[in-house]
Amino acid sequence: MANILIVDDEQSYRQLLTLVFEGDSHTVRTAMNGRQAIDALTEGPADIIISDVKMPDMDGIEMLRAVRSTQPDLGVVLMTAFASVETAREAFKLGADDFIQKPFDVEELKLIVKKTLEKQELIVENRAFKRAQRDRGSVKNIVGSSSKMDAIFQMIETVAEVQSTVLVTGESGTGKELVARAIHDQSDRAERPFISINCGAFTETLLESELFGYVKGAFTGANSNRKGLFEAADKGTIFLDEIGEMSPAMQVKLLRVLQERRVRPVGAHDEIPIDARVIAATNRDLRAMADEGTFREDLFYRISVIPIDLPPLRERAEDIPDLVAHFVAKFNAQSGRNVTVSPRTLQVLENYAWHGNVRELEHTIERAVALERGEEIQPERLPDHITNYNPERIKAEFDLPENGIDLTAHLDNLERTYVVEALRKVSGNQTKAAELLGMPVRSLRHLLDKHNIRSLSAQMRGGE
Ligand SMILES: Nc1ncnc2c1ncn2[C@@H]1O[C@H](COP(=O)(O)OP(=O)(O)OP(=O)(O)O)[C@@H](O)[C@H]1O
Numbered sequence: 001m002a003n004i005l006i007v008d009d010e011q012s013y014r015q016l017l018t019l020v021f022e023g024d025s026h027t028v029r030t031a032m033n034g035r036q037a038i039d040a041l042t043e044g045p046a047d048i049i050i051s052d053v054k055m056p057d058m059d060g061i062e063m064l065r066a067v068r069s070t071q072p073d074l075g076v077v078l079m080t081a082f083a084s085v086e087t088a089r090e091a092f093k094l095g096a097d098d099f100i101q102k103p104f105d106v107e108e109l110k111l112i113v114k115k116t117l118e119k120q121e122l123i124v125e126n127r128a129f130k131r132a133q134r135d136r137g138s139v140k141n142i143v144g145s146s147s148k149m150d151a152i153f154q155m156i157e158t159v160a161e162v163q164s165t166v167l168v169t170g171e172s173g174t175g176k177e178l179v180a181r182a183i184h185d186q187s188d189r190a191e192r193p194f195i196s197i198n199c200g201a202f203t204e205t206l207l208e209s210e211l212f213g214y215v216k217g218a219f220t221g222a223n224s225n226r227k228g229l230f231e232a233a234d235k236g237t238i239f240l241d242e243i244g245e246m247s248p249a250m251q252v253k254l255l256r257v258l259q260e261r262r263v264r265p266v267g268a269h270d271e272i273p274i275d276a277r278v279i280a281a282t283n284r285d286l287r288a289m290a291d292e293g294t295f296r297e298d299l300f301y302r303i304s305v306i307p308i309d310l311p312p313l314r315e316r317a318e319d320i321p322d323l324v325a326h327f328v329a330k331f332n333a334q335s336g337r338n339v340t341v342s343p344r345t346l347q348v349l350e351n352y353a354w355h356g357n358v359r360e361l362e363h364t365i366e367r368a369v370a371l372e373r374g375e376e377i378q379p380e381r382l383p384d385h386i387t388n389y390n391p392e393r394i395k396a397e398f399d400l401p402e403n404g405i406d407l408t409a410h411l412d413n414l415e416r417t418y419v420v421e422a423l424r425k426v427s428g429n430q431t432k433a434a435e436l437l438g439m440p441v442r443s444l445r446h447l448l449d450k451h452n453i454r455s456l457s458a459q460m461r462g463g464e
Pocket residue numbers: 141142143144170171172173174175176177178179282283323326358359362
């Protein structure tokens with residue numbers, strides 16, 4: 001049975017309706033005007049309000065407005081002796097569930113109340129259903145119980161409730177896309193599309209028509225109108241991955257879109273309003289890029305309204321056992337196996353400094369599950385650079401000279417030497433070299449650029 005709040009300045013109506021609804025075993029409270037009603041709601045919740053419109057000290061319309069701003073689902077039925085079309089229209093606009101003209105047949109009011117309560121029940125059920133769906137969704141896929149990951153989970157939850165632009169940063173493979181999806185799945189945009197685009201994978205012109213769409217005849221090959229991804233993500237989320245790779249010209253265009261909330265398809269005259277939540281991600285230091293002038297500072301501020309920085313895996317080794325278990329289960333299921341991880345292997349995995357982060361760990365486990373013939377994954381199933389990794393030994397190999405060294409230059413030199421040596425070993429094959437160096441190919445390419453040795457890799461390949 002329901003909690004009913006009856007609001008009327010006329011005592012006779014309060015008494016009559018109390019009798020009627022208590023007779024149907026509802027719980028009834030009364031208030032004499034809108035203000036009293038609001039106070040009553042702070043003292044205890046109600047399922048439905050039946051309120052007069054004309055009352056001194058906050059009328060029914062004002063009360064409805066106040067209630068709706070905090071309790072969008074509360075049932076509200078208005079009754080008035082002065083039912084003008086105007087009041088009725090306003091009442092519905094403010095979200096009244098129904099409206100009845102005084103004097104009325106009590107049976108008719110009962111029916112309206114019954115209908116309103118049923119509608120509410122549906123809303124509540126629907127919400128619970130959606131929440132359950134969300135809980136089953138992608139947040140569950142994010143493994144981690146370290147305090148650093150706890151903070152991330154909280155952040156996801158908070159951020160899901162607002163519409164602000166989010167910038168997810170973190171090294172390669174730390175789970176940026178996973179987090180973006182989780183934010184979407186937890187938000188009220190969950191039923192709408194989540195559209196992901198890698199800004200680094202397109203040329204400038206292609207990226208523009210992908211994001212904003214184009215009209216027929218805009219360029220050769222544009223044989224019909226095409227919607228852009230911003231439009232396709234309507235009421236959903238658009239994930240702009242690798243935003244640090246965006247060209248300066250595209251940065252200007254994106255900034256405008258975020259400011260105006262409108263896009264202009266390539267070749268079109270008119271702009272189209274958009275309603276897509278933007279989540280951007282990068283593994284580069286946009287702050288530093290803005291300082292250097294390679295990323296627009298105004299765009300940086302616009303997209304980093306809420307920053308989420310994912311910690312590298314080596315800074316949260318506590319998460320490794322859970323992640324290992326998660327991936328072993330995943331690859332067992334995929335391959336119909338049932339292997340476990342030996343304690344020694346787990347120790348090695350926990351000790352390693354994961355530069356490729358969770359992705360590298362995932363690949364390592366995938367490979368180990370495939371290679372292991374026994375029931376327990378042994379350390380030998382891990383790549384050598386992981387099994388042989390020993391920070392102590394590395395330390396022992398260096399002696400600091402009496403008069404010191406230029407550490408930055410020295411490390412730079414060492415880095416270059418390792419990269420060249422790795423490339424030499426695999427005849428310039430970048431994928432294999434990256435593997436030898438325990439890093440994603442992307443990072444290797446950054447190093448090739450940094451040390452200006454991209455051509456060297458090509459030469460070595462050529463000489464195969
Ligand atoms: N906390 C985690 N729990 C479970 N799986 C994870 C976690 N973090 C990352 N992963 C997995 O690791 C892989 C890499 O994650 P993701 O693609 O989200 O990383 P990223 O930060 O976007 O990487 P990149 O910068 O290279 O694009 C995915 O397969 C993802 O499912």
